[in-house]
Amino acid sequence: MGIVSSKPPVFRLTFLGATGTVTGSRYLVEAGDKRLLVDCGLFQGYKALRLRNWAVFPVDPASIDAVVLTHAHLDHSGYLPKLVDEGFEGVVWCTPATRRLCGILLPDSAHLLEEEAGYANRTGTSKHHPAEPLYRVASAHEAVRRMRNWDFDAPFEPVPGVTARFRSQGHILGAAAVTLSYRGVSVTFSGDIGRYHDPVMQAPNRPAASEWIVTESTYGDREHPPGGMKQELCDALKPVLQRGGVAVIPAFAVGRAQSLLHVIAQLQEEGELPAAPVYLNSPMATDVTSLYRQYSGQLRLDEAALEKMYRNTRIINSPEESKELNRRKGPMVIVSASGMVTGGRVLHHLIAFAPDPLNAIILCGFQAGGTRGALLAGGAGHVRIYGEDIAIGAQVKQLASASAHADATEIIAWLRSAETRPRGVFVTHGEPHAADRLRVRIEHELGWSAFVPEFGATFDLMSGGLDVGLMARGPLGIEKFSTS
Structure with a gap:
């Protein structure tokens, strides 16, 4: 007679980016013995953030089985060529328009990186000799080659045992919220939430039924002016x-x-x-x-x-x-x-x-x-x-009204429209004040539990516990929230 394991199934979420900043969207999801990333973006802005693009990736890229992209903007997709360079061999799942846009953005990003390195070498303005780009055009094309299209609202399996679904978010062509389901537990990643009255893009769809929601908070502490x-x-x-x-x-x-x-x-x-x-x-x-x-x-x-x-x-x-x-x-x-x-x-x-x-x-x-x-x-x-x-x-x-991101009240409206009440909301992709202000509004106006995770925090989506007072050294060699 075989031995039946008593260990509970693993369904964990680790925040590898978009914490304390609006860039570098990277979420590691572990489901059973599989690993996937939701988004794989570049850090932008302050030098201390940009240097994270050059740091050793917290997880061995070769151990990642798949990537699921919410949309094509570089703070969500721009690290993909580097991930490929470092050993990632899996499939990148995205909507058809996202793939087409990445086919434009990623090679252009690589070209600019190559140009910057070349300029630094010609002028001697780099501390590195020779200066090297973060990645090259060939790597960008290889990342695009790994992409597989999938339409809105059609379920797919990015890794065995995990069901995923894209739902249109407005914002830009192809932008989606991503819902991942594993053994009866679901988590929805908002990506970037579009505007309800954008002059060009359709309004975002309501969030799918999920136990957990990861929401952006770029404008979490402010409103766009009413005039448009x-x-x-x-x-x-x-x-x-x-x-x-x-x-x-x-x-x-x-x-x-x-x-x-x-x-x-x-x-x-x-x-x-x-x-x-x-x-x-x-x-x-x-x-x-x-x-x-x-x-x-x-x-x-x-x-x-x-x-x-x-x-x-x-x-x-x-x-x-x-x-x-x-x-x-x-x-x-x-x-x-x-x-x-x-x-x-x-x-x-x-x-x-x-x-x-x-x-x-x-x-x-x-x-x-x-x-x-x-x-x-x-x-x-x-x-x-x-x-x-x-x-x-x-x-x-x-211009205060020209952003393609939902403002604070629009984010609250998007969350309020969710098909079911979630067990909790993680507030990411915002400067510290914006993220915390949105957290307060979620708790006070919706009556939901809301958290602003730190870089490297790990959350057990199965157990549903989050005790920020108990810190433990995680399996990734970074801090995680203990849920025991």
């Missing part, structure tokens, strides 16, 4: 264009750039803005924009609105055209990546146009601490670009 992006963008752009200035808009290539182009086209057609030329100078954003027709079912826009957006926008393709744009005079609008001014062609536009008070820099999304965007939003008189201090004479305006 259209009026705020008009108020920011109109005086600049009327005085013949150049409006430089750093924009995330996926999502924000397209929303901005749509709203600007509307405003110009309605006569609210002068008929100044509008340029999209981001090869990646251009490629992304071309996908919108293919996935129009995820949009609020009809074919006429898409056509208007394309017709109103002048695409800048080559580096030569980009350089020529810097020699032109206003009035004009330049939309260019990256949204937090961390790299890309927008840096050259700032060098050209930021010193002149006739011009304006319009920020239109969350600016993580430690980025140039955060410095600009904070009123910095200069920013450092390619080793030089660039004076900021231009007016700097940060």
Whole structure:
């Protein structure tokens, strides 16, 4: 007669990122003897965070059986090529649009990393000799090759014994909440929650029935203004264009750039803005924009609105055209990546146009601490670009309504709409104050248990206990919450 094990089944969640910060989304789920990651993002912003990208991964990548992506933004997907380099050999599960976007974003990220390393080697500005990129273009293509498409609302098994399901979240093309179920216990990861009244993307779906929810909290301590992006963008752009200035808009290539182009086209057609030329100078954003027709079912826009957006926008393709744009005079609008001014062609536009008070820099999304965007939003008189201090004479305006993330009240509304009351909510993907403020609101307004986990915390999803007073050294060599 065989021996029957009395050990309870293992279903554990460990927080390897997006704790105390809005970047580096990485959640390790252990189910039985299988391991999978939900999201595999880059840390961005402060140097101390970025250095985590270079640290030894807390779990042997070769021991991870699969990755499930909520969406394509680099703070959720951008570490995948490095994970592949370090030995990960499994499948990456995502929605079809997420795979298409990753096919654009990951090679572009790798190309920029290679360029930065090459520049550092040519100028001797790195402490490392030679400077190496975090990963290369070949690794990015290999990561995309590992991806397997799966549609919204259709169950699949990323690893044996675990059932998963994607549910549309708005935010950007392909963005999903992910629900994992194992032996009757479920946990839902919100990914990034979209807006209920986004001008381009459909509203997020309600959370699936789950014992546990892991929610983002990027705007967990604030509300977006009631007027919406259209009026705020008009108020920011109109005086600049009327005085013949150049409006430089750093924009995330996926999502924000397209929303901005749509709203600007509307405003110009309605006569609210002068008929100044509008340029999209981001090869990646251009490629992304071309996908919108293919996935129009995820949009609020009809074919006429898409056509208007394309017709109103002048695409800048080559580096030569980009350089020529810097020699032109206003009035004009330049939309260019990256949204937090961390790299890309927008840096050259700032060098050209930021010193002149006739011009304006319009920020239109969350600016993580430690980025140039955060410095600009904070009123910095200069920013450092390619080793030089660039004076900021231009007016700097940060739009409060342009984010693709739900604000605090919208997150509460999304949680409240859950099919069943969860046993608890983990609040992640936010700065400390934002995460804790959302925790308080969840507890007071919904009456649910809510926790803000620290980096490396491990939670037993089966036992359901969380005693933050009992700390133990976990099997990963990092701190975990004891549930015994």
